[in-house]
Structure formats: C-alpha cells, structure tokens
Amino acid sequence: MAAEGGTLHHVKPHGALYNMAAVSAPLAEAIAEAVYRVNPELVLYGLAGSELTKSGTKLGLQVAHEVFADRTYQLDGTLTSRRLPNALLTTSEEAARQVVRMVKEGQVCAQQGTDVAIRADTICIHGDGAHALEFARHINQTLQNEGVSLQAFTKAAQ
Numbered sequence: 318m319a320a321e322g323g324t325l326h327h328v329k330p331h332g333a334l335y336n337m338a339a340v341s342a343p344l345a346e347a348i349a350e351a352v353y354r355v356n357p358e359l360v361l362y363g364l365a366g367s368e369l370t371k372s373g374t375k376l377g378l379q380v381a382h383e384v385f386a387d388r389t390y391q392l393d394g395t396l397t398s399r400r401l402p403n404a405l406l407t408t409s410e411e412a413a414r415q416v417v418r419m420v421k422e423g424q425v426c427a428q429q430g431t432d433v434a435i436r437a438d439t440i441c442i443h444g445d446g447a448h449a450l451e452f453a454r455h456i457n458q459t460l461q462n463e464g465v466s467l468q469a470f471t472k473a474a475q
Contacts, residue, residue, distance in 0.1 A: 327381065327470075328352045329362035330369070339367035339395055349373040360470065365436045366394050381470050382436040384419045386412040386456055387443055392427045394435060403428060409448065409455035416440055416456050417463055439470045 330338055330348055338345045345368035352361050353376050363369030365382035373380040387406050389397040397404040406412045419425050419437040427433050442452050460467060 325356070325359060327360035327362050328355075329383075335364065335369075336396065338369040339364040342368045342372065345369040345372040346375075349376045349378060353378055362439065364394070364396065365438075366434075381438040383439045383441055384416070384425070384435060384437040385441050385443075386416045387446055387452060390425050390427045390433060390435075392429055392431055392433060394433050397428055405446075409452045412442075412452050413456045413459035417459060417465075420460065420465055421463060 329335070334344075334348075338348050345363075348369060349361060349372040352359050352373070357378065360379045360381050361369065361373035362381045362383050363373065365384050370380045370382055385396060389403055389406065391397055399405070406415060415425060416437075419435050420440075423434055423436060424432045425435045440456070442449055442456065446452065457467065
C-alpha cells in the first residue's frame, strides 16, 4: 500500500474469518492484537457488538461497529448464516427499512421477530450482490429523506 502512495485507514476481516471473530473471543483478540501491532491508529471494522469490536476497544483501537444492509440477523446479533433460508434481504426497500431502523433507532428485527439493540457506525452492502448499486442508491436516498447525512467513517465520526 505505502509503495503505491496509499495509506491504510482500516482493517476488516473478510467472510468466514469475520463471522468467526464475531463470536470467538480468542480469535477476535488475536486479530485485534495483530492490527494494533501493525498500527494502533488503524480502525478495526467488526460486526456491531461482536467479540471483535469488544476486543479492539479493550486494546485501545478505534473500532467501527458495522451493520449489514442486505443480511438478516439472529437474536444474538449475529448474521443469519447464508446456509439458512432468508439470510439475504432481496429488495432495496427491505434493505432501506432495515438500515433506517438500525441507524435512527439502534434496533434491528431478528429473523425470530424480536428487536435486537445494535450500533451502526458503518453500513456494509455486499458489492457482489446482483443489485448492489440499486441497493446503495435506494438506501442513500432513503437515509437522506429521513434526515440522515452520510459521511466517511473517521475518528471524528465516533
């Protein structure tokens, strides 16, 4: 990154590692420690309220509690496994409704029908989804209509 003139801003584990670190304290601690050793000024992105965000905070890293626009949640605040039915939100309207609630109310409705408290510092929309651009545009417009201004996550944003 530095060789190309770029500056690393944050670290976000990907895929299965991200989901495992959300629930495994030892793995979360190892990731947070590795990020801290590389650069304690980096922001650690993790699933909102997860073991990863807890571990990062405990070490003194700045963390971004991430929520997902296009995924459903379980009662413990984890994402519904993609192996299960209804793991994905399939319309931009569903995704926008979920994001508005998470951002404005600090709540997400779990698949079981119960509201779960959630902190939304940053929103993930999977870019490889068939309708990612449509989702992003619709969510952006809906948030603006709801009086929510979007900005890049920075230390001042927390």
